[in-house]
Amino acid sequence: MKYKTITSLVVGICCTSLLQAQEKPIEPVVDSTTLPTVLLKSISIQSELEKTPAAVNLLTNKELNRSNVTLLTAAFNRVPGVYTQEAALNTNRITIRGIGARAQYGTNRLKAYFNEIPITTGDGQTEINDIDLDAIEHVEIIKGPNSSIYGSGLGGVINLYAYEPGEERSFGKVSSTFGSYQLLKNSVSAGYSDKKKSLFATYNHLQSDGYRSNSDFDRKSFNFNGTLYSGETSAISFIGNFTRLKAYIPSSLGITDFTESPEKAAYTWGAAKGYESYDRFLMGLSYTQHFTENFKNTTSVFINNRDAYEPRPFDILKQNSFSIGARTKFNYKTELFSFPTEASLGGEFLNENYKGSNYENLYEDFPDQGSVRGSQIANLEQDRNYYNLFAQLNLQLLPKLKLVGGLNVNVTDYSLTDLYAEDDIDQTGDYQFETIWSPRVAALYELTSTKNLYVNVSKGFSTPTVDETLTPQGLINTTLKPEIGWNYEIGFKGTWLKNLYTEIALYTIQVNDLLVAERVAEDQYVGVNAGKTDHNGAELMLKYNWEVSPFVQIQPYASANFNWYEFDEFVDEGEDYSGNDLTGVPDQKINVGIDLLTESGFSFFSNALFVSEIPLNDANTLYTDSYQLINLKAAYDFTILKDFQINLNVGVNNLLDEEYAVSIVPNAVGFGGSEPRYYYPGNDRNFYGGVGVKYLF
Incomplete structure (x- = not known):
């Protein structure tokens, strides 16, 4: 009844207001050597990137396509403070300033x-590579x-923004990418x-087919989006994505297989032919209304x-999650005590219903047949509600001094229903986290018209995942607190x-x-609040645009982060790890590259990634080796018959054939005398190429 009531409420909102509209971006006209002004959409009050007092990085469509086009997250390691581990095409772990590094998977x-x-589920899990790169215009990452x-x-x-044709002509496009491990990607798109x-x-x-055994991958994805403008004062947007x-x-793998046979699959996963499969869709509608020149509202509704x-x-896990929600935001420009002021006030609501059931896996009774489903051994349903109110005030106190204040109020509650009656454990129960107030205060001082200094003090939190909210006996852990x-x-x-x-940033978190997450069984983790961590770091980013001649541009870039992350107070099962390095994240990451662009249509992209050693366990007794990756790509764009644009490209990843761990399992545990399986081997040297044809109407 509760779920139906909430659904009716949100559907009612749908009837009166429609998802966030995409306003036409402002792109100032500049000469070819001047870096363009960048306007951010992800902050509550739109502002220029250089004049935003927070650590925000933007990846343009060009930057996202500098390398292989199979994964959206492949470009994230170019952002200082962001580290992405790609265990497979369907498995990744993204950490920002060390947060999330100890996630098991x-x-x-x-x-x-x-x-x-x-995209993030109600309990904080994020799978970002369901969104194909072709559907993305740009990405904005707010760090910390x-x-x-x-x-x-x-x-x-992480905010993804859908591709829009903008002012260009209508078009149709087909493209194919092919490469090592039987890689094949076919795409078709159209814009008006x-x-x-x-x-x-x-x-x-x-x-x-993947570099390793039992790593076949197959994904079909369809995305559509658009904006309908009604005069100068309103717009309706829509978006849908199906995967x-x-x-x-x-x-x-354990250390032996990792060093001797990295192409192998873990024995049990290979024997069971383990896999994941799912259908996923998200849809949303948005309406933006400018009531006056200084007052507007954007209201969104969505389902996932x-x-x-x-x-x-x-075992065999069957899951279904359905979420419905709404987000609204009012923006107002005025003067406060004669100071130019911009204010934003809004709210977000999300209800997620999760159903999960487990079954016996009888693959050992049916050799060489892969996984065979047996009898049911668990059946749970969880209903999670997320209420979020937020406000922000930008105050231009002096011509060169801007102050920013923000406040968020969050309430999260959930109920668990145990639908499995064959055992003596009843996990049914309700729980609500304490109301969390998250303030933010920031200031930006304009040293010159193109140079800005900022300070930022902010609070954040994360609620436990579904698994972490359960005790070893399967009951709700009512003592658990958000981080x-x-x-x-x-x-x-x-x-x-x-x-x-x-860009230079110095921070402490x-x-x-x-x-x-304590591992108590093969796939059972129990969450406990076990201590404190310190995240101290320095980040640097450089971008240069050098016009060698009217026909050639060279664009070198570099990013780096140097971290000093450690456990401040951390005692786990009687072991004191205070002062140890934080598990699962490198203390250095450097990314450098050079782009060569020519008027004739030829372009060349080079990138080198350096990653230091990573602690594998909280005791710091094991570390991965540091590694270096070099990726190259060349492309040629030309036009034939006036309206046909052709793109040819070829590239190589891991040019030096480095052997390295692309991802790890923190604090892995060996069962039955086997080695702890810490390591996901990275791909060896691999190649790809592609061709695209675009017709302009």
Whole structure:
């Protein structure tokens, strides 16, 4: 009844207001050597990147396509402070400033949105590569605890924005990418644009046999989005994304197999032919209304559904999650005590219904047949509600001094229903976390018209996942608390001589009530609040635009982060790890590259990634080796018959054939005398190429 009531409420909102509209971006006209002005959409009050007092990085469509086009997250390691581990095409872990590094599998402790629709589930899990690269215009990453706008997400927020044709002509496009491990990606897309509407749709099919055994991958994805403009004062936007995936899982390896046979799958996963498969869709509508020149509202409604089936050696997991929600935001420009002021006030609501059931896996009774489903051994349903109110005030106190204040109020509650009656354990129960207030105070001082200094103090939090809320007996752990973090930061953003852009940030983050996932069985983790961590770091980014001649441009870039992350107070099962390095994250990451662009259409992209050693366990007795990766790509764009644009490209990843661990399992445990399986081997040297044909109408 509760779920139906909430659903009716949100549907009612749908009837009166429609998802966040995409306003036409402002792109100032500049000469070819001057770096363009960048306007951010992800912050509550739109502002220029250089004049935003927070650590926000933007990846343009060009930057996202500098390398292989199979994964959206492949470009994230170019952002200082962000570290992405790609265990497989369907498995990644994204950490921001060390937050989320100790997650056992996948990404948590951050928030992700696609055109303001939450990709992150109600309990904090994020799978971002369901959104294909062809559907993305750009990505904005807010780093560190900044819950004043988006609520839960201790590490930060990743905002994806859908591709829009903009002012270009209508077009149709087909492309194919092929490469090592039987990689094949076929895509078709179309766009239409005029003064009143902008429409885009793309379909792609991505397949690969993978570098390792039992790693076949098959994903079909369809995305459509558009904006309908009604005069100068209103716009309606819509978006839909559908994904069907089946990906086999090689899992992690022990040190012996990792060094001697990295192409192998873990024995049990290979024997069971373990995989994950799911259908997922998200849809949303948005309406933006300008009531006056200084007052507007944007209201969004959305739904998100995932129906999954995952055979694993120890059991078979069947899941379904359905979420529905709404987000609204009012923006107002005025003067406060004669100071120019911009204010934003809004709220977000999300209800997620999760159903999960487990079955016996009888693969050992049916050799060579893969996973065979047996009798049911668990059946749970969880209903989670997320209420979020936020406000922000920008005050231009002096001509060169801007103050920013923000506040977020969050309430999260959930109920668990045990639908399995064959045992003596009843897990049914309700729980609500304490109301969390997340303030933010920041200031930006304009040293010159192109150089800015900022300070930022902000609070963030992350709630436990579904699994972490259960005790070893399967009951709700009512003593569990969300992780809370405070971020203190000073930074500089500036442009030198029109064509050199620099960013420097120094920060410290203190995390309290650290959530620790203790492994109590083959696939059972129990969450406990076990201590505190300190995240101290320095980040640097450089971008340079050098016009060698009217026909050739060279664009070198570099990013680096140097971290000093450690456990401040951490005692786990009687072991004191205070002062140890934080598990699962490198203390250095450096990314450098050079882009060569020519008027003739030829371009060349080079990138080198350096990653230091990573602690494998909390005791710091084991570390991975540091590694270096070099990736190269060349492309040629030309036009034939006036309206046909052709793109040819070829590239190589891991040019030096480095042997390295692309991802790890923190604090892995060996069962039955086997080695702990810490390591996911990275791909060896591999090649790819592609061709695309675009017709302009």
